[in-house]
Amino acid sequence: MKYRVYFYYDPVYQGYVADALDLPGCVSQGKTLEEAKQNIKDAINAYIEVEYEKSAEDRSYHLPEESFIGEIAVG
Structure with missing residues (x-):
C-alpha cells in the first residue's frame, strides 16, 4: 500500500519531520531527508x-485505505 507522507524541515530540530497523513499519530524524523x-x-x-x-x-476496526490528494477549483 501507498500512504501520503508530508515532509518538512524543522529548523529547531535541524532535520526533517515526516508525517504519515492517513495514519493518525504516525510521525518520524531524520537529520537528512533520506x-x-x-x-x-x-x-x-x-x-x-x-x-x-x-x-x-x-473485527469492526479497519485500517485506512490508500488515499490521494486532488485539486478543486472554487469560484
Whole structure:
C-alpha cells in the first residue's frame, strides 16, 4: 500500500519531520531527508503491525485505505 507522507524541515530540530497523513499519530524524523524517509517507512510498518493486531481483536476496526490528494477549483 501507498500512504501520503508530508515532509518538512524543522529548523529547531535541524532535520526533517515526516508525517504519515492517513495514519493518525504516525510521525518520524531524520537529520537528512533520506533518513526521514527510511524512518517513516519503519514507523509505518510498525504502525500497521499494531493496527492489524487491533483489528484481529476487534473485527469492526479497519485500517485506512490508500488515499490521494486532488485539486478543486472554487469560484
